[in-house]
Amino acid sequence: MYNLLIVDDEFSVVETLATTLPWTDVEVHTVYQATSAMQALEIINTHTVDIVITDIRMPEKSGLELIKEIYQMNTKIKCVLLTGYAEFEYAKLAITNQVVNYLLKPVSDEEVLNTISGITKQLSEEYKKIVELQRVMKTLQHHKPVLHANFLNDLLNGRKFSNEDLLDKLALLEIPFGLHQDFTMLAVRLEQDFSSHDRNFALFEFAIGNIAEEIFKENYDLFWGKDSQDYLVFLIKYKSHKENLLKERNDWVDIKNSLLHETALKLQTSVKKYLKGTISMMVSNWGLFPLDIPVLHQECITTIRKRIGKDHELFITSMEQDASIEFQTIQSFYEPxxxxxxxxxxxxxAIFEKLSFVFEELVNRYGNSQEHILEIYYGISGAFTYYAHKNGKRLEDILGEHFKPMVSPSLFRSVSILQNWSNKALKILMDDTIKDFKHGRSSVIQSIQEFVENHLEEDISLQVIADHVYLHPVYLSKTYKSETGENLSDYLLRLKMEKASYYLKNTNAKIYEVSTKLGYQNPPYFNKVFKKYYNVTPQEYREMGTQS
Known part of the structure; x- marks a missing residue:
């Protein structure tokens, strides 16, 4: 669906086009109205506009001048000229430049709809071309290093992918890793002698990555990026043909590790030689891709961090790991x-699912470890409290009796007790939010209807109503339709026509007075709208009522 802006210094022309045509039939969602070029430019600056219909002759700034400014702002907006016969040749000349079409006054509804329908189809085709596979792949190649790094961070943080999604992602990014393949991890930290080159720090990181790719490429596949703690992280696996050759040897396991360590040491010495800086690195144990990525990452970072400051230019292997890192956090709780x-x-x-994973890991890895139970308790209770306070409420008021255990963490002696309480409290929070949401929507609908009924004699547009209830016009329109089953514009029209019916049947008000009471400053336009709604003119309708 697209958004249309109609611009004409005659208000009746704008309103007639905006409110009487079935715009949704030609893929138009919202119709904005402007009676001057300046007002039109303000709307374009603050709203999404895809198509503009504009008159040529307007005070202060002509339609052609307006179109020129529009194209300086956004070349994708399609412009249509609304012109009289005297300006016809002028309009045709404009089409050779930036105008996609013109409408010759007086214009029929069918001409307007056919023109806009052609433009929306053209826009649809243009958007399809944007997402053509060739263009997407070209963009993908350009951004591949960033995409690799983002994907690696997802894996380091333990983000869950289905096997199908994971394989699709690996194929799309051309990463030569597969499910359940053996891999190892190399974590690299740049040391102080690089810090004096702050402006070029990212360049040094990129250079180290390139050196690593060159050094490892003969025997290994490499997938690397930078983690959230500023370590360069390399996932490494043997190339299939190299691994098959080495497996034929009896000392395959020893060679597997020694060759890896030699290659990693070569990276360390090459960085020092060519980049004039030192790095510390940790080579992890072997694991299965992608299951063991978060655990190996945590082990590497913890080991390096404990040694930094004590030693210089570290090279640590899995055999030197500190055994104390076996006691770790609940990984799934901190995963994004x-x-x-x-x-x-x-x-x-997703919240219920995340907590399910957390309690499953807690039980399987640490049982009823009181320290880990408290770790999860404080994390969950903090999140619950944050959510309540952010919504302007006291958590105690929402949870009622279920709040009492929060002030006595010692009550959570087992994982099952904490899990049961968490699920019940979460369900209460969810139900409270749904209740507030429904009440909030009902209040908005009531406020809209009261505003419309009290301002029928005024020019009530979607934007005016949206400003009154502090909502975006598009969201307001969708919300009203969702809650009432009726378009807001249909409701406004129905209300005005019902009021018009009442005035015509029960009062002696003249037709132009009825028109004014309902916000129609142009009586002929009111007659046109009324006839389209009731299939008779206001006068005919009044006479029919008198006869009955």
Whole structure:
């Protein structure tokens, strides 16, 4: 669906076109109205506009001048001239430049709709071309390093992918890794001698990545990026043909590790030689892709961090790991998206699912470890409190009796007790939010209807109503239709016509007075709208009522 702007210094022309045609039939969602070029430019600056219909002759600035400014702002907007016969040749000349079509006054409804229909079809074709596979792939290649890094960070943080989605992602990004393949991890930290080159830090990181690709490429496949803690992280696996050759040897396991360590050391010495800087690195144990990525990453970073400051230019292998890192956090609790992010976006099913993963990991890895139970308790209770306060409420008021256990963490002696309480409290939060949402929508609808009924004698547009209830016009329109089953414009028209019917049948008000009471400053336009609604003119309608 597209948005249309109609511009003409005659208000009746604008209103007639905007409110009497079935715009949705030609893929137009919203019709904006302007009676001057300046007003039109303001609308274009603050709203999404795809098509503009504009008159040529207007005070202060002509339609052609307006179109020129529009194209300086956005070349994708399609412009149509609304012109009289005397300006016909002028209009045809404009088409050779920036105008896609013209409408010759007086214009029929069918001509307008056919013209706009052709333009919306043209826009649809243009958008299809934007997403052509060839263009997408070209863009993909250009941004591949960034996409690789983002994907790697998702894996490092333990983001869950289905096997199908994961394989599609690997294929799309041309990453030569497969499910359940053996891999190892190399974590690299740039040391202080690089910090004096702050402006070129990213360049040094990129250079180290390129050096690594060159050094490892003979025997290994490499997938690398930068993690959230500023470490360069390389996932490494043997190329299939190299691995098959080495497996024929009896000392395959020893060679597997020694060759890897030699290659990693070569990277360390090459960085020092060619980039004049030092790096510390940690080579992890072997694991299965992608399952073991988060655990190996945490082990690498923890080990390096404990040694930084004590030693210089570290080279640590899995055999030197500190055994104390076996006691770790509940990984699934800290994987993105976090509980706070899920609450912010209102993804309740995802919240329940995340907590299910957390408690499953807690039981399987640490049983009823009191420290880990408290770790998860404080994380969950903090997220619940954050959500309540962000919505202007006290968590105690929402949870009622279920709030009491929060002030006594010692009550959560087992995983099952904490899990049961968390699920019940979360369900209460969700139900409270749904209740507020429904009440809020009902209040908005009531406010809209009261405003419309009290301002029928005024020019009530969608924008005016939206400003009154502090909502975007598009969202307002969708909300009203969703809650009432009726378009807001249809409701406004129905209300005006019902009022018109009442005035014509029950009062002696003249037709132009009825027109004014309903916000129609142009009586002929009121007659046209009324006849389209009731199939008779206001006068005929009044006479029919008198006869009955």
């Amino acid at each position: 998206p976090s509980l706070l992010q899920l609450f912010d976006t209102g993804r309740w099913e």
